[in-house]
Every structure is written in C-alpha cells, then in structure tokens.
Amino acid sequence: MQQYIKEQLKLFYDNPVVNWHEHVWTTDMWNNTDPGTLDTVRCDGLVEFANTCGIDKLICSVVSVNPHCTPKEQEMRNNATIEAMERHPDTIMGMAFVNPGNGKHTLKEVERCVREYGFVGIKMYHQYFMDDPVQYDLVEKCIELDVPILMHAGKLVVGPETQPRLSGGEHFANIARRYPEANFIMAHVTGGGDWAWQLKGVIDCPNVVTDISGSVSDTRAVEESVRLLGAERVLWGTDGSASAGVGKLLSANLTDEEKKIILAGPKYERFLKKGVK
Amino acid sequence: MLIDVSTYVGHWPFRKVDGATLNEMAPVLAKHKVTHAIVANVNAFFYKDAMEGNMELYEEMKNYKGEVEFLPFAVINPSYINWREDMVKCVKELGFKGFEFTPAYHKYVGGNVCTLSDPCYKEAFKLAGELGVPVRIENELENYRQRHWMESGMSPTGDQMADMLAASDKTTLIIGGYFPERLGARMAEIVKTRKNVFFNTRRLDPFYDACYWQAAVNAVGCEHLVFGTNYPFTHIGPAAVALTFSPQTEDEKKAIMSENIRGYLGL
Secondary structure, eight states, X not given: OHHHHHXXXXXXXXXXXXXXXXXXXXXXXXXXXXXXXXXXXXXXHHHHHHHHHTOOEEEEEOOOOOTTOOHHHHHHHHHHHHHHHHHSTTTEEEEEEOOGGGHHHHHHHHHIIIIIHOOOEEEEOSSSOTTOGGXXXXXXXXXXXXXOEEEOBOOOSSOGGGSTTOBOHHHHHHHHHHXXXXXXXXXXXXXXXXXXXXXXXHTTOTTEEEEOOSSOOBTTHHHHHHHHHOGGGEEOOOTTOHHHXXXXXXXXXXXXXXXXXHHHOGGGHHHHHHHOO | OOEEXXXXXXXXXXXXXXXXXXXXXXXXXXXXXXXXXXXXXXXXXXXXXXXXHHHHHHHHHHTOOOSSEEEEEEEEOTTSTTHHHHHHHHHHTSOOOEEEEOTTTSOXXXXXXXXXXXXXXXXXXXXXXXXXXXXXXXXXXXXXXXXOTTSOOOOOOHHHHHHHHTTOSSSOEEEESSOGGXXXXXXXXXXXXXXXXXXXXXXXXXXXXXXXXXXXXXXXXXXXXXXXXXXXXXXXXXXXXHHHTSSOOHHHHHIIIIIHHHGXXXX
16 A cells, blocks of 8 residues: 555656645744744644655745734734745745734735745635625735735534634635635635535636645545536645645546646646745 | 455435445555455444344345455444344344444434443443454544534544443454544553554544644554544545555554454454
8 A cells, every 4th residue: 555655646746736725833823922933843844744745835824813813913923934934945935824904014914925025825814704895905905916815714514603704615706706806715625614515605706716725535525626616726735634635636536637737736826936036 | 454444335415425335445445455444334324223224235245246355344223122133143144244333323212312331332332242343433424514414413432432341341442533642541541451442543644733643653552553544435545645654664554554453353
C-alpha cells in the first residue's frame, strides 16, 4: 500500500500544486488581545509536509475566531503571516485575514497587505455573513486590487448555533450576483457540513469557486464538486487536514486531467503571479 | 497482508453512496492493496430485525468471487427478540466472523435509550467472546456536522465502552472513528491491561497541526492500532496516506496493517 500511495503521489510531484487553504498559527493563537508572533515550529512543519507531498505553494492566513476582532488584532495576525512568508519565501504566500466590521481600518489593512507585502487575497471567518452589506466596501476594494476573497463557509446540520453567521451557498450566491466581477472562494466544501447544499447554492455563479480542504473525506464530495461546478472551479487545499486533503484527491473518482486542474488551479493562477514580490 | 477493519455494504438512507456492494468495493480496495476487509451491512442498522440485513450480506457473500477476502460481521441489536439465538446462528451456521453493535441506531429498550452500558450489550459482548469472535463499534459513518436530522447523533462514549468491556476480557473489541486519547481515563487504563482492544486509524493524521496520529500512539501504543477506512462512506486515500507517512517503523506499520489483529480474526 505504501508503494502504491507513493506512486500515486507522482501526480503531486510531477505537476504544479497550489494549496489554496492553509493556516499558520501564532504563539498564543486564542488570545484576542495579543496573539503573539509566528509559531515557527508549526510553520516549519507545514512546509515539511509540503516538501514531503510535492506541494509548491501554501496560501496561508492567521485567522481569528473572535467575533469582535479589532483592527489591532487583525494587523498582528497578518504580521505573523508576513513572518511566515519571509521565513519560507518560496513556499508560503499570504491571505490577509480581516474582519469587515472594522470598516475603513480593514480597507487600509487590505491595502497594506496586498500592496506592500504581496498578499494574494483576503481571508474572512464568520464574523459576518458573506452577503452582509458590511462586506460591500471590502468586496469593492478587492475588485479594485484584483484579489480573491476566501470566506469560511459551511452548512452545519448539527450545532449551527455555534457559528451563527456561518455563510452557506446562498450567501455566496447573493454576493456573487451583486458583484459579478469579484472572485469568491467558498471555503472547504469538505470541511464539515452539508456539502451538497453548498455546491447547489453556487452552481450558477461562475465567480464562485470552492476548495476541497477540511477533514471530511466523503466519497462523491470531490466528484460532485467537479460534476456540478467543473474542475476549474474547484481548488485544492488542506486547512489543517493534510492526509485527508492529499488522500481524498488521490482516491477521487476523477480523471488525472481533472485532478491536475484541481491541483494547479489555473483559473486562479494569475493571482499568484501578482502576489510575487 | 493489509486488513481494512472498517467497510460496509448496503443502502445508506441519508445520502447517496456509490458502490456499496462486495463486487463493487473489491476492485477499489484491491487497488489500494487491501487483501482482507471486515464488512457489515448498514441495512441492518435500520431494519427492525437486524438479522434481515445480516441475511442479505450472507447471500451477497455466497455470490462474491472477488480478490479481496471479506470477513462478514453481523449487526446485532441485543434489545430485539431472540438476539442470543441470532448470534449463535450467525457464527455457527452462517459463518460470520464477528459482530457489530450500533447503539446509535438500535437505542430502544422499552422506549428507553439503550447504550453499551446496558446489561443487554454487556451480555451480547460476553457471548461474542464465548463464540470466539470480535465485536466492532464505529463512530460517525458520516461526520457529525453533516448528519441528517433523522439520525440519532448518539455515539458511544469511552465510559460506555469501558462498561461493556468489563463484561468480558475474552472478547476482542475493534473501535472505529474515535481519537483514542479522548476516550477518558477508564479506557486509557483498560488498554494498559488487555491486548484485545483496537482502534482503527481512519481519522488519524501524522502531519503538523494537532498531530492526532502521534497522540494516539502515545495514548494507546502501536499495538492497539489497526488500519481502517470506513469505505465506501469515506475515501481510502486519507487513511492510506496517513499510515504511509506516519513516523512508525516498517515493523510497526506492518503490525498496524495486519499483524496486530489478524490472529483475533482467525487469519
């Protein structure tokens, strides 16, 4: 079996591989006042995983689960991402984590991260729904800068009260129709929750892609993502679930060509080129 | 030899699952170099009389001629009439190699919730040992965050497993879909004192982040780990990748793949 897996991994070793959904952590990750600096051990472990499995680029952010994440906190977290980018410049690229509730501070932070440090996009958690009007200025800023928006997402059947502003496919569809020129990544369709709900919600929104990161390795989930959205609208990622991320794609009932498209993410390739400093 | 301790046939009512028959599963398992697989019929989770599901699997086994050797486990509901007779018949007449308990789906005893702690499960567990076959329990055939609203959502706890294990030290237990280090002090103590309790590896990951693999090894030791995938609910790749890149020695990997459990399965 080990030999078989290593042979299958040639798909990763021999082709461009972009992990569009990963995170680096800080030394005091859950401290909202002072989350600390980059957790270098975890960061180096992430790069070691990338080297082991033939992953060329890790698109990383440091998120906050704090519903009231302040301008200062988001800046400190993005500084840790910058540290990771500087520590592993050939591998790690940044997504700027922002809370849209911080208004003009957030717009300024996106400017700082993208223009000064070459971040390739922005990342949001569940502080607000994706289609909340508070997002409009931020989405327009991302259109202006031509960077994609990666938003934590899911349709929880159990425990929806734990994430009351978790965006479902319907929230992405609403914002995508309002801003057809913006680029949205509906995060981790296989990150837990009803993946069929998520996919059905955005079928008709060509400016919404999804990523297949997360711990859920259901058969048919990746396959249905490709069937409903097309391989070009499916990005590869792990989001803290390395073996699941690699293994579910290797085992997916797809052609090698479809898998190569997912791994390379050609629809989003131009964002990576812009991000190189 | 590679033994997958966690596969299923049958119809899952809550989402579409392709290829859940022996003849369809075998080529996929074989492609991943699986040589033997423990299999149960999920239909027996939902039928009032679980034996009807077991008989379906028995008939399917008769017509199966694929390259993977399936080891059929019968699903037993020990709150249903004549379950003792069913257990004996399954092993002695029908050739089943073990049993699966699914209290999450068979939770009624006189209208009350039934768990592995209940006397009927303890008695059934003990009887399995007397018949010389193992028992399997699985947590979360689907991730809890996406459970259909008609699913019970009730998974056995570590303490309930410990209660059941106390009924017999002869019976082997194969536990799937849990992080072993999270099952509590009683289970931690049990694995120190008996060999025949195993945890499948399907949710363990050796790479960065929480290092679930290493935590499991530290908690229970390699000798209590066995390879399992939950196929066809879950792709085989994740468990295969995890084992391939785990920090264990080749001998330890071989033990996880087959040597730890094969004797308890009569292989």
